[in-house]
Amino acid sequence: MPSRRQIREAVVQFLYCADLEGGADPASLREPFWQFITESDRRALLQATWKTLHHLSLGREARLKEFQERVPLTLATLKARPDLERTAMVLQNIADHENKWSVAMIELSRIPRDGDDDTFSERFEPVLAGLFRIDRDLDAARKRFLNALDDIPGLRAQMEPVAGSIRRLARISERIRMIEEPEKFPDQVDLAKLRESKESIAALRRETDSLVAAVQREKEGIDERLAAVVENFSPERIDPVDRAILRLATWEILHSPEVPAPVAIDEAIELAKRFGTTDSGRFVNGILDKIAKQAAS
DSSP: OOOHHHHHHHHHHHHHHHHHTTSOOHHHHHHHHHHHHTHHHHHHHHHHHHHHHHHHTTTHHHHHHHHHHHHHHHHHHHHTSGGGHHHHHHHHHHHHHHHHHHHHHHHHHHSOSSSOHHHHHHHHHHHHHHHHHHHHHHHHHHHHHHHHHTTOGGGHHHHHHHHHHHHHHHHHHHHHHHHHSGGGOTTOGGGHHHHHHHHHHHHHHHHHHHHHHHHHHTHHHHHHHHHHHSTTOOGGGSOHHHHHHHHHHHHHHHHOTTSOHHHHHHHHHHHHHHHSOTTHHHHHHHHHHHHHHHHHO
16 A cells, blocks of 8 residues: 555646646646556566466466467357357357457566566556457357357267367466456455555555645635744645645644644655655645644634
8 A cells, every 4th residue: 555655746746637627627647647647567567477477377378279270170160150160250259269369468567577667668558458358258259159159059079079169278378367467356366466556556545646636726825824933925836746745744744633733744844855855845734834834822
């Protein structure tokens, strides 16, 4: 789970970006902001996803080879019966999608992992999403084919070899679908890292969005407080980074009783040292000390 420090750093960065965009509506900034702020975390998640995908798909090549060897004879048997033409088409569709599945895996394996985060994610994510789509289509086609066999009991013995191959491939697909939504399978040890990574990213966004919304709701009152404390300055004339830090800390001092004022001030100073100028820490400390004293009086 994200730490309080991570959440507050993300809030400051969001408030700063909103100011750069002229106070843009947070909703319009949310997606591009989170694409940027979580890039490294998403890359790590994608890397872990690839490792898990590769691990859980071990053995597929042998099962696929077996399936491919059995398809031609099965197709010939089905095509010999005009009433089974649709079933033959479904089997061919399965074969085509199995090949697409393999191509997608090869493409994923060839994407360089030593480039910058943006390049890797931009290439990897759409191919991974494509693989998941292919796998869902495969699942539907396999079910249609296996269900169709119930209507031709006279050919069951001849169909069983390819049906068995399809079932064995389907078991691998069941694992793949768990990778797509690991949170739905809390008991799967192999998916623990994926679950934790996805939840950490989601929690950071959830907590940050909530805190940003709270600060934005009180922005007018916060700015009035700051304007009253910063002599000859309106908030708009303060450095954008310092302004974002001051707005967050002022909100905590005025509206978050569970955060003691000294804690809010100390954390704001740390944020100022990390994101601001050489003088930001001292400047933020002086302003917030006055805000806290006024709030306590």
